[in-house]
Amino acid sequence: MYAQAFFVAVFGLAAIGFGVVVFRTSSMVRSALALLFSQTAVGCMFLAMQTEFLGVLQIMMMATEMSIMAIFMVMFMMDPGGMGGMDMTHQKRFSIGAGVVAAGVAIVVAFWADWGPVTAEAPDAAMQTRALGIELLGRSMLIFETAGVTILTAMIAATAVAIPVQTTANSADKEDTE
Amino acid sequence: MNFVIVLVALLGSVWLLAVVEGWTTTGRLRPAAPLLSGLAHLGRESIVPRTPDRVFFETAPVLLLIVAVLGAAVLPLAPTLVIADLATGALFINAALAYVLVALIMAGWGPNGAYAMIGGWRFLGQLIAYAMLIVMPITAVAMRAESLVTTVIVGSQDGLWNIVYQPLGFVLFFIAAMALAFRAPFDLPTAPGELGGGVDAEYTGVRLGVLRLARLTLVITLASATTVFYLGGWHGPLLPPWAWSLIKTLAVAVSMLLAGRYLPRIREADLMRWCWTLGIPLALLNIIVVGLLVLVVP
Amino acid sequence: MIEVTKDLPRSADGLAMDWMKVPFGPVFPGLPGGLKLTLTLDGDGVTEGQATSLVGMINESEEGKEIDAETFIERLASAMPLASVSYRLLACLAIERAAGLENDSATDQARAVALECERIASHLGWLAQTGRQLGFAWLTDRAATLQLEIRRASGKRLLELTPALHALAARLGRTPLLKSRLKGIGILPSGTGGLSGPVARAADDAGDAWARLWQRLDEIITSLDYIKATGEPGLPVLRNIGRGSGTGEATVETPRGEAQLSLILEHGQVKSYRLDTACSHHIGLVAKLVEGRELGDALVAVGSLDLSPWEVIS
Numbered sequence: 160m161y162a163q164a165f166f167v168a169v170f171g172l173a174a175i176g177f178g179v180v181v182f183r184t185s186s187m188v189r190s191a192l193a194l195l196f197s198q199t200a201v202g203c204m205f206l207a208m209q210t211e212f213l214g215v216l217q218i219m220m221m222a223t224e225m226s227i228m229a230i231f232m233v234m235f236m237m238d239p240g241g242m243g244g245m246d247m248t249h250q251k252r253f254s255i256g257a258g259v260v261a262a263g264v265a266i267v268v269a270f271w272a273d274w275g276p277v278t279a280e281a282p283d284a285a286m287q288t289r290a291l292g293i294e295l296l297g298r299s300m301l302i303f304e305t306a307g308v309t310i311l312t313a314m315i316a317a318t319a320v321a322i323p324v325q326t327t328a329n330s331a332d333k334e335d336t337e
Numbered sequence: 338m339n340f341v342i343v344l345v346a347l348l349g350s351v352w353l354l355a356v357v358e359g360w361t362t363t364g365r366l367r368p369a370a371p372l373l374s375g376l377a378h379l380g381r382e383s384i385v386p387r388t389p390d391r392v393f394f395e396t397a398p399v400l401l402l403i404v405a406v407l408g409a410a411v412l413p414l415a416p417t418l419v420i421a422d423l424a425t426g427a428l429f430i431n432a433a434l435a436y437v438l439v440a441l442i443m444a445g446w447g448p449n450g451a452y453a454m455i456g457g458w459r460f461l462g463q464l465i466a467y468a469m470l471i472v473m474p475i476t477a478v479a480m481r482a483e484s485l486v487t488t489v490i491v492g493s494q495d496g497l498w499n500i501v502y503q504p505l506g507f508v509l510f511f512i513a514a515m516a517l518a519f520r521a522p523f524d525l526p527t528a529p530g531e532l533g534g535g536v537d538a539e540y541t542g543v544r545l546g547v548l549r550l551a552r553l554t555l556v557i558t559l560a561s562a563t564t565v566f567y568l569g570g571w572h573g574p575l576l577p578p579w580a581w582s583l584i585k586t587l588a589v590a591v592s593m594l595l596a597g598r599y600l601p602r603i604r605e606a607d608l609m610r611w612c613w614t615l616g617i618p619l620a621l622l623n624i625i626v627v628g629l630l631v632l633v634v635p
Numbered sequence: 636m637i638e639v640t641k642d643l644p645r646s647a648d649g650l651a652m653d654w655m656k657v658p659f660g661p662v663f664p665g666l667p668g669g670l671k672l673t674l675t676l677d678g679d680g681v682t683e684g685q686a687t688s689l690v691g692m693i694n695e696s697e698e699g700k701e702i703d704a705e706t707f708i709e710r711l712a713s714a715m716p717l718a719s720v721s722y723r724l725l726a727c728l729a730i731e732r733a734a735g736l737e738n739d740s741a742t743d744q745a746r747a748v749a750l751e752c753e754r755i756a757s758h759l760g761w762l763a764q765t766g767r768q769l770g771f772a773w774l775t776d777r778a779a780t781l782q783l784e785i786r787r788a789s790g791k792r793l794l795e796l797t798p799a800l801h802a803l804a805a806r807l808g809r810t811p812l813l814k815s816r817l818k819g820i821g822i823l824p825s826g827t828g829g830l831s832g833p834v835a836r837a838a839d840d841a842g843d844a845w846a847r848l849w850q851r852l853d854e855i856i857t858s859l860d861y862i863k864a865t866g867e868p869g870l871p872v873l874r875n876i877g878r879g880s881g882t883g884e885a886t887v888e889t890p891r892g893e894a895q896l897s898l899i900l901e902h903g904q905v906k907s908y909r910l911d912t913a914c915s916h917h918i919g920l921v922a923k924l925v926e927g928r929e930l931g932d933a934l935v936a937v938g939s940l941d942l943s944p945w946e947v948i949s
Binding site for chain 2: 186188189192195211212215216218219223225227229230233240283284287288
């Protein structure tokens, strides 16, 4: 019990620590990977709280996602290495305000919400995985499928918008210039 | 205790693989060569490039080694000889190996050099190609075993190995595993003839030693995963279970090594195209076929 | 963000990114030593590039300084380490013609065989280099071994190597991935100016790296057939020219294309000379070949030209 609380605390603090690094560095790659390790620490918190499947899934998904984010940040930022001394912050007053409000709301929810009774004994990991699978293919199927199809549609739409339209006029232009 | 045994087995396999690698490239069988060159790395100057991202530069080789060992931690050598018999073992190995990408991006970005950086980002593109071909064949394997536990997966292959039950999945997984381990012909992030070593280019001395050890460990881990998922793990006549696991793992690792020797490096565009237009449909077909088999055959 | 990126050059995909100028060479595993390729990279793509030679000859004889004919031959041969027999032959021919010597068919034949031997060895050397560039370890080993054997071989031993060379070509035809790697890369259509040697002959076919590979493999076989029909090689040695004078001009088809030498001979001394080689022209094609290509393809295209930086005359 104490060991569990200890590890949850350690990974929690690590998650916060890496979260701070995200904003303290001017290097885009460091920032993205700090966010990754913050999320990995959250995944480790899941593991410490005996939700094995969720923890492993979180650790796995974040690695690829944050790496892809990193390359987009490198591509679009002017000073991706943070070595040019460029100021990466803007709208400071608004963001501080928004941050404080959001933190306050989160704390209020954490303390005021009714979290229900604490489970005495968590079911073993294999049971959890099975229960999760049945949940995903049962009651929650509609929600997840809708979300999945929506995201897929958005991705296809975004790609379609990004490709320049090939009309006969501008393809003729292209041939002229070549 | 299991931890020590598995680690020794891993190191031993890495050593054997390095000996075979030396044998195929130089034509001489020198059992001491990997140890000697490892020691030589310790003695050499380990240069740090100008204005590096020091944290990434130092962490990357170690992170690569750690993820390779973590991946091996869920793979059983024998029914009880496994470091962590997780309930989500088949998923965990994916999670561990996803950090190969992170390590390579760090190794690419850290030294502040053009060759390394291109190499590191190239691997991100490579991941987009191979990732689905790692995950989807494993899905089909888990479907047959009706479990994500690696020991149960090996148990499910008693009598009929997955290489026979789902040969398509084996071929896809084997190719994707080679791409994940960035072995030739998928060595795009290192590409000696194109990038002068790529992510390896700026590493010297002890850091390069760790990086090489990590790469070989990664190959062994993936070969071991292939053994567990497709070649029936410890199953085999006469010899004790752990011996079969080791023999199969080494055979897979050596075949990965040899395949690269007789092929030119693939073009990135071709890798991407073939993986998405051919590999993923085949992987889906594999899942459907295995699903039908699981449902129809008792 | 738009304000910051609007003046940056755009790549083909419309993204504005920082471009990097990266040197490849003069000592790079995928390129011949001495060749320096400077590429401007936009991610993994090449936006522009040019090649220079750091070891090429300078095409000027020092004013008023005469070189002994024998010394001239030695110098020219050792200045071109990748095709020394060809240039030795070139120098011998030019000097002999300047001295007014008649052709001698027996000598010519032995010389021609030596030239063909060098052509085989040179093409094998190129194959080994290509293997290194493509990460094709087997090809590097095999071609390098054969190259060394050919260089040491007499006429008879050469014929014994014939099956091995045929097998090499057959093996390359069967190798998966090789065709997709080379086909359509580095296209030089037959109208391109300045082409010579295997590159020009491959241009009549498809003109890409794949065609150049097969052109060179075919030339290896053709040279073998010629050697089989003709006889023993003999290293070009200058015949007795006495203290002849005059102007002479010679052309030799070296492994990389046509080389031309014209010189003025005075009393057995070379007074001035003018050398023109295929590589001097081919190196200028690099900029066009690499532009807009992916890095790997650009390097394959440059490699397929078989540039010898030593034979680039500035």
